[in-house]
Amino acid sequence: MERGKPDSAVLPFAPAPRETLQGYVYERVRDLILTGDIAPGQSVTINSLAAAFAVSHMPVREALRRLVAERALTVISGRSVGLPALSVERLEDLRRVRVEVEGIATEWAAKRLSDADHEGLAALVGNMNRAVADNDVKGYLHANRDFHFAIYRAASSDTLLSIIESLWLQISPYFNLLHASGDYQRANREHGTIAAALARGNAKAARAALVADINGAAETLRAILTARATDEERAGVSAAR
Numbered sequence: 001m002e003r004g005k006p007d008s009a010v011l012p013f014a015p016a017p018r019e020t021l022q023g024y025v026y027e028r029v030r031d032l033i034l035t036g037d038i039a040p041g042q043s044v045t046i047n048s049l050a051a052a053f054a055v056s057h058m059p060v061r062e063a064l065r066r067l068v069a070e071r072a073l074t075v076i077s078g079r080s081v082g083l084p085a086l087s088v089e090r091l092e093d094l095r096r097v098r099v100e101v102e103g104i105a106t107e108w109a110a111k112r113l114s115d116a117d118h119e120g121l122a123a124l125v126g127n128m129n130r131a132v133a134d135n136d137v138k139g140y141l142h143a144n145r146d147f148h149f150a151i152y153r154a155a156s157s158d159t160l161l162s163i164i165e166s167l168w169l170q171i172s173p174y175f176n177l178l179h180a181s182g183d184y185q186r187a188n189r190e191h192g193t194i195a196a197a198l199a200r201g202n203a204k205a206a207r208a209a210l211v212a213d214i215n216g217a218a219e220t221l222r223a224i225l226t227a228r229a230t231d232e233e234r235a236g237v238s239a240a241r
Contacts, residue, residue, distance in 0.1 A: 022058075022063055024053070024059075025053055025055065025059050025060055033072050033173055035141055036172060038083065040086075041082075043080045043082040046079045046080070071169075071170055091222060091225065092222075098214050099211050099214055102210060106151055108154075109151045109155045112156055117154060118195070121150060125195055128147070132185055140179075144187070178224075181224065183220045190213035
């Protein structure tokens with residue numbers, strides 16, 4: 001990798017249908033962000049997206065403009081975008097809001113989940129355990145997103161779901177960084193606790209486990225970001241000598 005230049009992401013594309021092209025491209029790129037398929041340090045170009053979706057540059061530009069406005073992406077150059085840098089301060093702000101908003105959604109969902117929903121959640125916990133054992137980062141991140149949003153959709157609030165999706169657009173790509181720390185194992189223990197509490201109909205216990213999951217990930221990310229900042233500072237001091 002050339003120093004200072006982001007890696008180019010390899011993404012699971014599919015050609016776009018001809019109707020509502022801008023909306024389609026927007027939703028597809030949004031899903032790639034939410035599932036961690038665009039990771040920190042990777043870039044996506046307008047050309048690559050247009051070619052992958054078999055569309056012109058116009059709907060791609062419009063979709064990316066929306067995602068930049070939502071702080072999900074940032075412009076790297078005139079024709080490429082990537083993830084915005086995550087500061088410790090922004091991480092803490094997202095953590096505080098996620099605890100409240102996702103906690104409420106989890107409590108609301110506890111009264112609405114069906115037996116089939118509970119079976120699905122248990123299966124996703126199993127999928128994440130297998131992904132950890134297989135060192136399958138993408139598999140874990142996809143199952144993690146499916147697990148959380150199965151709960152949040154069950155809260156039956158489009159308004160709340162929209163807020164949560166906006167928060168995840170800003171934080172979920174950074175879940176890629178948690179793999180090397182071993183945090184996935186810790187997180188999935190919390191997922192198992194969440195699923196078990198919801199199966200018992202214990203909304204308070206489910207919320208407490210969800211909060212522990214969010215706080216644990218934030219603590220690990222904070223340590224990673226702080227260590228990186230320290231390394232960059234030391235490198236800058238060395239270069240100045």
